[in-house]
Amino acid sequence: MAPEYLYDAKNQQMISSSINSRNGTISLLYGKDETLSSKRYSEGANYTLVTWKQKPMPGWYGTNMNSAIYSVETMSVQPGTNHQLNLRYQFKTGPSFDVKNTIPSAKERINFILTQPKAVQP
């Protein structure tokens, strides 16, 4: 078993998953649960986007699954001056991030986090 592939999102809950076949990655977007029902871009909101490299599932040809963590992106919306909101975004590389890989533009990633629809969960 490889417990190092687990990511503990603490008090955040899953918003949605996504697969990127071009990069061979698979991601989960987490958010603080009280913000899940309100607007994505609101004061106090916190998000974590965890991305893993994909690998074939041992035991089942026909499924790819997460392997080592590629990156952990965090974003928070905080009160700023003059009733403006401050947006903080950070990209941290994980063990499967290669030096040859490029770090995507923050603007692109913030947009990705803010616009990703919530997956339907019963």
Added chain:
Amino acid sequence: MKNVSSFFYRRIFVLPAIIIVAFALLQLSASSFKNPVVTAEIQVPEEIKQILERSCYDCHSNQSQFEWFDKIVPASYLVAHDVEVGRSRFNFSEWDSNPPAVQEVLLWEMVNAIEQEKMPLERYTWLHPDRKVSKAELITLKRYVNTLSGRHKIDTAKIKRSVIQPVQVTTNHPIALNGISYTPAYKNWKVISVTDKYDGGSMRVVYGNDIMIKAIKEKKLPFPDGAMMAKLVWGKQRVDKEGNTFPGNFQNVQLMIKDSKKYSSTEGWGFARFDGLELKPYGKTAAFEKNCINCHRLLVPQNDFVFNIPTKPIK
């Protein structure tokens, strides 16, 4: 002296004679090897058909070919048993008894069973070495399953977000036919894996409760009683211009609950599946769990019968 030797000779001849007669009589009890009627044979390209016929049909069809040595008691009992079990799992001669989606899952399962050398059974290929599936044939089979419709299924339907509630809102959770109740508690568990199940066009997120997470962290197998998993399954939407695929409609939630005593007949795991936003319990009878465990038992016994745990890639 003479008496002793005649007694001795008598034993030498009589004993084998008794054994031979007994063996011959035993053959009369041999189970009759019958091939039931072929009702709907599987329709696949000729090169696939040839592999299935040679390597699988003896146990998984009504067109079994038996060698003379298959019919010798007591070996014949084992052969009869294997054929009976094989036909009950899936039968290429009664292929339409499975819904189309199940047919595809079975074909992927076969590829996996062959790849992991679980099938054809070793005790069968030992006496029938020509029935083995070669590496080249496995590649042919893999190429074939990748052409099946589920492989490229895209969920283009408008995403349904809630069920129209009946007038009387009940607080009771749906219960599967084997008594396992749905629980929304998984929402507070931790995710143990995220998957792209491209064979059937779905994507999944698997949660584990605290007991499950602790066991994974301690690399403890088998999983302890009380370990629970919930797998959420969605369709896959069309790939966008950045190469991203997002979840489409919610398909089902599947539970696995460890209780080594209560679920001893299914390797200690209780299985349940709830379909659609209505969370309709899956299965027509409580025997649905046999379908679950048959595949888990065949392919992942080394992981305590769990597919979705984080594991290192196999080199």
